Amino acid sequence: MTSQQGSTAALLAAAAAFAGVWSFVPPASVLRRRLAIPTDGDRHLSALRVTLGVASAVGATWLLVGSAPRLLVLAVVGSGVAVACDRLVRSWRNGRRRRGRAVAVIGLCDALSAELRAGLPAVQVVERSLEPWPEWDVIVTAARLGGDVPQAIRTVAAEPGADGLRAVAAAWEVAEQSGAALAEVLEQVAAGLRSDDDARAEVVAALAPPRATAKMLACLPVFGLGLGASMDAHPVDFLLHTDLGLMCLGAGVLLALVGVWWVERMAAAAEV
Numbered sequence: 001m002t003s004q005q006g007s008t009a010a011l012l013a014a015a016a017a018f019a020g021v022w023s024f025v026p027p028a029s030v031l032r033r034r035l036a037i038p039t040d041g042d043r044h045l046s047a048l049r050v051t052l053g054v055a056s057a058v059g060a061t062w063l064l065v066g067s068a069p070r071l072l073v074l075a076v077v078g079s080g081v082a083v084a085c086d087r088l089v090r091s092w093r094n095g096r097r098r099r100g101r102a103v104a105v106i107g108l109c110d111a112l113s114a115e116l117r118a119g120l121p122a123v124q125v126v127e128r129s130l131e132p133w134p135e136w137d138v139i140v141t142a143a144r145l146g147g148d149v150p151q152a153i154r155t156v157a158a159e160p161g162a163d164g165l166r167a168v169a170a171a172w173e174v175a176e177q178s179g180a181a182l183a184e185v186l187e188q189v190a191a192g193l194r195s196d197d198d199a200r201a202e203v204v205a206a207l208a209p210p211r212a213t214a215k216m217l218a219c220l221p222v223f224g225l226g227l228g229a230s231m232d233a234h235p236v237d238f239l240l241h242t243d244l245g246l247m248c249l250g251a252g253v254l255l256a257l258v259g260v261w262w263v264e265r266m267a268a269a270a271e272v
Helices: 003-024 028-035 039-065 069-117 122-129 134-144 149-157 165-178 182-230 235-241 243-271
Strands: none
Touching: 069 122, 069 165, 069 182, 069 243, 122 134, 134 149, 149 165, 165 182, 182 235, 182 243, 235 243
């Protein structure tokens, strides 16, 4: 087996091992539910999942080629890139879910207000209003059984993006205790949530260019490799088969990942 074939085989083994562990070990949210771990344990579970994936990739490379430092570093670099891509995809999906829930909360306020103004009983109001959102059926169950509806609403409000339901729960509780008109209060709550959602949408739109720029800059070295290869400079051979090139590869990937992480973290803080 030639040196290039060994490098390719080692990288494939590392990728297969990492992908196997990444697909076998469930995400942090699933592990938390299965192990009954509090919500603040998600970060530690995610770190454990990443550690297992990287360790498996390095271990597979070690078993295949021995203690060749060059290939082990490549396995770690490849695992880091895979983790970063997975985190970006998950962050994008979680952001879409949060925005979807925020819009759903506004729609629920409008539906509850409309049904209450129609003069329907509380149970029918909850049932009809929550038909488009079966995942929140815990509220319907509480209303049917005569349970604590505000507490059920607060339980749902713990989901990311559904925190606007806390205002709905407070309004419902005050209306039950004082006999105030809940429909008017819910209309005001919906107006406030809609205003907050519009402001959040403006922030997301303003943050889109910096985020896109960070990702483009992180991928720009790949185009540089293509340009160098077109000039017969052999940049890939330099990066993979020389100690200096390996150091440049590791440092470049690390800086690119840190840059993307830094921009995403600042953007996420601004969205809150």
